[in-house]
Each structure stands twice: as C-alpha cells, then as structure tokens.
Amino acid sequence: MSDTDILRRRRDPRLEWMARNRLHPEHSQALATLGLQASGQEPAEWPGPNGLVRRNPHAIGFIGPNGRKRIDRSGAQTGGAAPAARSGDQDKRRLVEIETPAFHIAVVPDTASGRLTAQDRDLFGLARRLADQSSEQQSPEQHAHEQHSHEQRGAVLAVIFGDRVPEGLDEAGADRVILLPVTDAYSPEQRRVALSALEAALTPRHWLLPDTALSGGDLGRRLAISLGERPACGVWRVDFRQDKPQETESVEGAPNSESEWLCLCRSGSGRRDQSRPLPRVVLALAECGEPVVETRHAARLIDPSAVLGAELPTPLARIEDLGAVAVDPAAIALDESEFILSAGNGVRDWEGFHLAAQVLGATEGASRVAVDDGHMPRDRQVGATGTWVSARVYVAVGISGAIQHLQGIQRCDRVVAINADAGCDMVKRADLSVIADSAEVLEALVAQVRALRGEEIEVESRDVA
Amino acid sequence: MSHDDRTAHSVGEAGNPALRIDVLVSVGRHGLTERARRADLDARALELALQLGEDGRRLNLEVCHAGAPGDDTEAALRDYLGMGLERLNWIHTRESSDVLPVLRDYLRQRDSGSEPRLVLCGMRAEEGEGSGVVPVALAEQLGWASVPGIVAVETVERASDQWYAQVLQALPRGQRRRLRVRLPAILGVDVAAPTPRQSAFGPARRGILEPVAAAGDLQPDASLAAWPLMPAKPRPKRLKIVTASNARDRFKAAAAKADSGGGKLLTDVTPQQGAEAIVALLKEEGVLR
Known part of the structure; x- marks a missing residue:
C-alpha cells in the first residue's frame, strides 16, 4: 500500500491548500503527492450519491493570460487544465x-x-x-x-x-x-x-x-x-x-x-x-x-x-477567340481591377513605386495618407472614403492598415503586405507579408519580373528558330 | 484598340459592298423618375453603329423598334432620332404581343444576301421582362451567330467568300477579348461600350418614325400573360449565420476582428527572397501577364 492511497483516505487540508496555491514553493511536490500532476486524472464531474451531478471546480479551467485561473462554462472545455484538440478543429460536417x-x-x-x-x-x-x-x-x-x-x-x-x-x-x-x-x-x-x-x-x-x-x-x-x-x-x-398546382393553371406556351x-x-x-x-x-x-x-x-x-460517348459533336464554329487584348492597367477603374499595387505612408521612393506598377502591370492604388500628402490623385484612394476594391491580388506597400482601409479591401482575394513593421494590422490581414524595406523589395520585384519576362521572350524566340 | 488600327484595315476598300447594320432599339425608363427615354444599352449599340460609319465606310444603317404605339414610346424613340438618324422603323405591335417572331420576320425579310450584315442591340431591355433572351433567341432562329458583351467593332472583312467581323468583348475586371465572328451576327452591346452621344432636339423633331406593318399575325406572349410582372420586392439582406453550438464560439464569431489569420509572415529575409515569394504568389494567381 503506497503513501498516496493512505493520503487519499485521510484528507490533508494543508497539502490540498498547497496544491491549490500555485505560488507556494512546494506546489509541485504537493500536486505530485496528491496525484494531480497529470491533467484530467481526477474526474471533473461525477454522479453524486443522490443522483445529483457533482463538479470539482478545481479540476476544470485553465490559466488565463494574466495568470489567473479562468473557467470556461460554455461547455467547450471539460476537465483538465490543458485544452486538448478542440472539437471545433475537427470536421464535424456530415x-x-x-x-x-x-x-x-x-x-x-x-x-x-x-x-x-x-x-x-x-x-x-x-x-x-x-x-x-x-x-x-x-x-x-x-x-x-x-x-x-x-x-x-x-x-x-x-x-x-x-x-x-x-x-x-x-x-x-x-x-x-x-x-x-x-x-x-x-x-x-x-x-x-x-x-x-x-x-x-x-x-x-x-x-x-x-x-x-x-x-x-x-x-x-x-x-x-x-x-x-x-x-x-x-x-x-x-x-x-x-x-399543389392545379391542372387548370397550365397555360399554353408556358411549359413545365x-x-x-x-x-x-x-x-x-x-x-x-x-x-x-x-x-x-x-x-x-x-x-x-x-x-x-x-x-x-x-x-x-x-x-x-x-x-x-466517345466524342462530342463539333458545331459550326462561328466565333473564334483571338485571345486577350492588352489593356492599360491605369485605365481600368480601381473597383474593377484584378491586380492593385497600393502605396501608403511607408513609401518614400515614389518613382520606384510607379515603375513597379508599370512593370507588374498593376493598377495603382493608394491609402488616404498618400493621397492627402499629394503623392497620388484622389481617385486612386482605396478604403471607406475612397473606392471599395475587389481585386484578386492586392499588394499593399507601406500601408499599416487603418480600419477604414481594411474595409475597402474586404472583398480582395489575396492580400500581400510589404511593410517595415511586423505588428501592423495590414500584416495580420495579409496572406503573405514581407517585412523589409519597401523600396528594396519593389526594386527586387521589378528585377525579377523583368528577368522572367526576358526569359519568356527568349524561350519564344528559340521556339520560332 | 486605337483608332489608327481600325482605319488601317477598313478604309480604302471602297469596292466593297456597304455594311448592312440593323440596330434594334427599345424604350428605356429612367431609374428614378420612371419617365420613358432611350434605353442606355440600345443607345450605346446605336452609337457603335454610328461610329462605324464615321470611318468612311459605306453604311446601310437601319434602326428598328417593335412595340405598341403610345406617346411615351414616341418621345423615347425620338431620343434615338436625335442622335443623328433620319428615320426609324417602328413595327406596331400590341401591348401583349411577342416581339420575337415579329423581329425575326423583319430581319429575315430585309436579308439581301451578299453584303456583310450586323445586328446590334443592347444586351438587355430596361422595360418588360428584360431577361436578355431576345438576341440569343433571334440568332438561334435565324441561324446566325450571337455574341454578348460587345464594346467595339474593329473591322469587317472578307475571307474566302465569307464576311467576318473582328470585335472586342468586355470581360469582367476591365479586361477585353478579341473575337472573330462570322457574319451575319447579332451582337449584344455591353455597358462598357462608348457612351452614346447626346440627343439633339432639332433632329429628334425632324426625324421620321416610319410605321412598318408586322409581317405575320401578331402572336400574344403567352408566358408573360400567365406570369405578369409586378413591382420588385426589396431583396432581404443576407444575415451572417453563425452555426456555433456553444456561447464561446458564438461570442468569438460576433466579436471577431476580420483577420485571415493563416497568413505567411516573412521576417529577416533579403528583399530578393521577399520578392521571390511575391512573384510566386502572383504567378499562382495568374495576374502576372
């Protein structure tokens, strides 16, 4: 018969107090002696002798961010201090x-x-x-x-x-x-x-x-x-x-x-x-x-x-697709554009920014600050007071992400942030964030895209040869 | 496409037969005052046709409307005349008639064979059902091509005993696509087509609304009679439905900030590495052309 069994039979209030007090120097030893070390060993709730459900509030809950114990009574968490894999994470769909x-x-x-x-x-x-x-x-x-x-x-x-x-x-x-x-x-x-x-x-x-x-x-x-x-x-x-639809309702010439x-x-x-x-x-x-x-x-x-069957019938082809036509991205309305390069307060090298937009073939956008400072025209402003855009890719250069701006880009599919500050709201929203100097990244981007285009042209010319 | 490209192909082919264009117009209605006026899309179609004539090309332009007579209608049709037309054919029908067979017979009657032939119209009518089926149905019944979303007609040229038109089609997101369409064809004009010119009062007064008798008997539109149009109900706004089983998840859903969460964060990278990641994403999305 081990010590723990004896201790279980006879309650030691002092040891229990030590186990409850996480700041006690012998807290961990007390936990070990009481056998509470491994989480979830003690049942958090059990049927009492009268059929009533008894709960042990000490066995449930977790330590909150401020070091205080929190009990989540929503039912998402039962017994044990460590929230195991949450049930919400699993696919519950039938x-x-x-x-x-x-x-x-x-x-x-x-x-x-x-x-x-x-x-x-x-x-x-x-x-x-x-x-x-x-x-x-x-x-x-x-x-x-x-x-x-x-x-x-x-x-x-x-x-x-x-x-x-x-x-x-x-x-x-x-x-x-x-x-x-x-x-x-x-x-x-x-x-x-x-x-x-x-x-x-x-x-x-x-x-x-x-x-x-x-x-x-x-x-x-x-x-x-x-x-x-x-x-x-x-x-x-x-x-x-x-x-039920009535028979008399059926009208001639109105099938189904x-x-x-x-x-x-x-x-x-x-x-x-x-x-x-x-x-x-x-x-x-x-x-x-x-x-x-x-x-x-x-x-x-x-x-x-x-x-x-084996083959689809081929109709008389009256319409022939000659392919997409190059459209000047600057001429596309901001809310229609599918690829926007947007500049904010963090942009210093404006010429580099315009060059990048031109090389990438992106429509230019701007945050409120960039417009107010006179770097970009008013009709290029993205956000609550500007245009609500729905681009497929939105590249935010040096934009911290004020809530009005984030509202404006709600409908964008993918957001890329180029920013010096890793803690800003735009980085939280973005699917891809690059934390670096924006001018250098844009420069590298331009170089890479140009290299890519150059290669493609070379490949094409080789094909022709 | 610029103006110069267009002229390079078309001007100087004086020996070619005139381009036959029918524009089908309808009566529009102002969104706020509900007053009858020219329909915006049809006016754009007419504008396209008129611009085709400005290149120096010989044009045989006819504008046609099929509808019931009425003062409102006449005022609206005069808006089209004010764009610089001398006459407009008006096929008188009844309020309840089906315009499809009427227009089909009209177009078929005026088929002269060898000359290139285009039919332009707005993609949808502003009045009535406005389902946008008429151009497609007409093309099917006549055995012609039908192309929606047209913003420009670039060239009309002959190739091996067939006439072809090269047109621009508006894609979503401001993109354009070039198509080669075998004529005769019915082109549905998009909102992105050039803005129609202003309607001038004098020409509108002087122009002639020429009544044309329908070719066959007028047939009633059975389905419209069976299912009448009623004033539109406001569409309910979609609510954000949270299917959480517990209070914690419901609260989180209600109080959540809009963050996508699963974003990739690149810190301590050289600009080159960062640019590589961005280029990869752009390529994956297919926006890098």
Whole structure:
C-alpha cells in the first residue's frame, strides 16, 4: 500500500491548500503527492450519491493570460487544465453520399480562374435544396432515416469545362462532377453543344447557371433556347409550393407549369419581379440560396466518355477567340481591377513605386495618407472614403492598415503586405507579408519580373528558330 | 484598340459592298423618375453603329423598334432620332404581343444576301421582362451567330467568300477579348461600350418614325400573360449565420476582428527572397501577364 492511497483516505487540508496555491514553493511536490500532476486524472464531474451531478471546480479551467485561473462554462472545455484538440478543429460536417440518385440537378459554375465564386456556392446551395426536395416533403420521423430518404433524393451534378476540378466542390455540395473536354478559349457554341449532349444522356431535372453576363448567363440562354424553353433569368428566390398546382393553371406556351417550385425573377432594370413556376433552365443571381455549410458531399468524378460517348459533336464554329487584348492597367477603374499595387505612408521612393506598377502591370492604388500628402490623385484612394476594391491580388506597400482601409479591401482575394513593421494590422490581414524595406523589395520585384519576362521572350524566340 | 488600327484595315476598300447594320432599339425608363427615354444599352449599340460609319465606310444603317404605339414610346424613340438618324422603323405591335417572331420576320425579310450584315442591340431591355433572351433567341432562329458583351467593332472583312467581323468583348475586371465572328451576327452591346452621344432636339423633331406593318399575325406572349410582372420586392439582406453550438464560439464569431489569420509572415529575409515569394504568389494567381 503506497503513501498516496493512505493520503487519499485521510484528507490533508494543508497539502490540498498547497496544491491549490500555485505560488507556494512546494506546489509541485504537493500536486505530485496528491496525484494531480497529470491533467484530467481526477474526474471533473461525477454522479453524486443522490443522483445529483457533482463538479470539482478545481479540476476544470485553465490559466488565463494574466495568470489567473479562468473557467470556461460554455461547455467547450471539460476537465483538465490543458485544452486538448478542440472539437471545433475537427470536421464535424456530415458526409452525405448518394448512391443511386432519383434524378440530377445540373449546376454549371463559372469558376473564375479555377475557383468557385461566391455565386457558384449559392447556386450549389440552391441545387441542394432542389435535389433534397423529396426528403423535405417527408415527415420528421422518416427524415431521420437517412437511408430511406436517400433513395428518393436527387444528386447535384457539377458540370466543369476543361480538365481541372476546382477545389471545394465537395464542400459546396456537389455529389457528382463531370469534366467536359472543351477548350479554355471562348467557345459558347461548343459548350452549348456539350451541354446538349449531357442533356440527352442524363436529362437533369433542372439546369442551374449563374446569371453572369458572359459565361453562365449567355450559355444558359443558349441552352434554354436550344431546349425550346423560356429560361428564368435573374432568379433570386425559389420557394417550394405548399399548395399543389392545379391542372387548370397550365397555360399554353408556358411549359413545365406543373413544377413544384415557384421562383421570383428580377427583370433587367431591377424594377420588376416575375413569379413563375421554376423552368428547367434557371439563371440565378448571387445570394439565390444559402451555401452548404453543414454537410460534405462525395463529388465523385464521372467519366465523360461513359456518359456522352466517345466524342462530342463539333458545331459550326462561328466565333473564334483571338485571345486577350492588352489593356492599360491605369485605365481600368480601381473597383474593377484584378491586380492593385497600393502605396501608403511607408513609401518614400515614389518613382520606384510607379515603375513597379508599370512593370507588374498593376493598377495603382493608394491609402488616404498618400493621397492627402499629394503623392497620388484622389481617385486612386482605396478604403471607406475612397473606392471599395475587389481585386484578386492586392499588394499593399507601406500601408499599416487603418480600419477604414481594411474595409475597402474586404472583398480582395489575396492580400500581400510589404511593410517595415511586423505588428501592423495590414500584416495580420495579409496572406503573405514581407517585412523589409519597401523600396528594396519593389526594386527586387521589378528585377525579377523583368528577368522572367526576358526569359519568356527568349524561350519564344528559340521556339520560332 | 486605337483608332489608327481600325482605319488601317477598313478604309480604302471602297469596292466593297456597304455594311448592312440593323440596330434594334427599345424604350428605356429612367431609374428614378420612371419617365420613358432611350434605353442606355440600345443607345450605346446605336452609337457603335454610328461610329462605324464615321470611318468612311459605306453604311446601310437601319434602326428598328417593335412595340405598341403610345406617346411615351414616341418621345423615347425620338431620343434615338436625335442622335443623328433620319428615320426609324417602328413595327406596331400590341401591348401583349411577342416581339420575337415579329423581329425575326423583319430581319429575315430585309436579308439581301451578299453584303456583310450586323445586328446590334443592347444586351438587355430596361422595360418588360428584360431577361436578355431576345438576341440569343433571334440568332438561334435565324441561324446566325450571337455574341454578348460587345464594346467595339474593329473591322469587317472578307475571307474566302465569307464576311467576318473582328470585335472586342468586355470581360469582367476591365479586361477585353478579341473575337472573330462570322457574319451575319447579332451582337449584344455591353455597358462598357462608348457612351452614346447626346440627343439633339432639332433632329429628334425632324426625324421620321416610319410605321412598318408586322409581317405575320401578331402572336400574344403567352408566358408573360400567365406570369405578369409586378413591382420588385426589396431583396432581404443576407444575415451572417453563425452555426456555433456553444456561447464561446458564438461570442468569438460576433466579436471577431476580420483577420485571415493563416497568413505567411516573412521576417529577416533579403528583399530578393521577399520578392521571390511575391512573384510566386502572383504567378499562382495568374495576374502576372
């Protein structure tokens, strides 16, 4: 029988006091004697003799930043001083797999530069609602039986042009993914023919496309016209019909009026709405649905040749893409630009900054201070009082990141900070921060980009030779 | 593309037949006062067409509107005349008619064959459904090409018995793309196209609104009759939904500062190393051209 067992039977208040007092010189020894050293050994809560839950407040909590003990009563932390891997860090989302879908809902996302846009995610959220509609109709008891409802569920099919699967399709809510072998160049006719082939093979219940001017909107209109449909454009709300649609309601020339869903379409000017049954081709605005957050989906790849046959038919190519045209970056409006080099108070070498913007092909921006000091024109100011930009890459040179400026760059995808101060707010916001003298970094950047361009030109000339 | 590039191709081809352009215009409505006026996108389309004629090219320009007669409409159509037109064809329809077959028959009737032919119109109408389907549907029914988002028509030239137009298309983020389109084609004009010229009062009064009879019978627009347009409801603002199961996470979400957190921090690096990292990121994003 060891000492600890005896001590357990007989309480030693003094030893317990020493164990509680972290500042006591013999605190650690007392802990060791009481056997409390390893965290979580003593249960933090246990059922008492009367069935009441007893808690030991000394066994829970952690030492806060100011050295005082804190107890988090939110339930995120139970027993033990060291917060182990938090449950929030793990992926708690339910994985949903649909083996044999009853039908398909096809989504053709825009995927700007290989990434899903926010509108694409909204669209997938809407598609999920449409696909899960049969389980929505069920009673709650049936709904609990996932297996049962799976059989009536549809699958969301993501239709991607090209050969690269964008990231995050499983999180967005796609059950199936099909890659259609179409060139990256602008080829709406070819894409429309590919979609028509898919329509013939799978006949999705609905086609969902983002109502954007060039890619989704145009393609969707072409597809709808080729299907002999009148597409619903500018859809911003879709509701499940509570009352069953009546037979008499069906109108000549208004196909699919028996759809169980009603949609609201915004007109071109934004001043009119049109409520109509959801047609097969739906062109939806941003925020048409809630993006999927609670579940993950299989996003299983389908072999296009198995579905569509060996080769896609080639249409008469009336439109030929001659490639992008070099646009003067300074002429692009700041809120439209995709690449902004922005200067702040930390910039001393203004000529170097302008040269860097020119060499990189970036639109110039500025913080309020740089504008107030007269280094940059007022229309280049980024931030709450200037322009709210939505660049894909925003390079902040010598900008500390006032909250008004950070508001202005909220919608930027990637932020790069070049700054001398590692503790400023811009560095906290940035995806990549370089702590160095900004003038030297810009100079090195210019040199490297020039070397890169030079190499590319050399490679091209060698190819020609 | 600058003006000089354009003229280099087109001027001096005097032996070529005139370029046939139809501009389809509609009645717009002022956003605040709701007063009838020229539609902005259609006016831009007309501006593009008029500018094509200024290069010294022979132009056979016709402007057409299909719609029900009315005082409002007439005032709006005179705005187009004030841009420097002598006449404007007005196909009289009824309030409820479908303009698609009317326009299709109109365009088909005036097809003369060999000359190069362009149809310009705004991408979307401001009145009515404004879904932007009309150009696409017209092109499909006529078997022509349809291209949306046009900001400039650069050249129109012949290559092996076919007419081609070289056009610029507006991409998002201020970018442009050059396309070669086989004619005849229906081009949808984007907001980024040149601003339309001012409408002058005198020419607007003098111009002739020429009534044109519709080719076939007027067909009612069945779907518009079944699903009438109503005043737009304000769209609800999306709320930030926090799906936290405990108070701590909810509080953190409510009080969080906007920091992306997972940023890469390069301290104690030479400017060269820093620049390398930045170039790598720019390349990955594809903004370095």
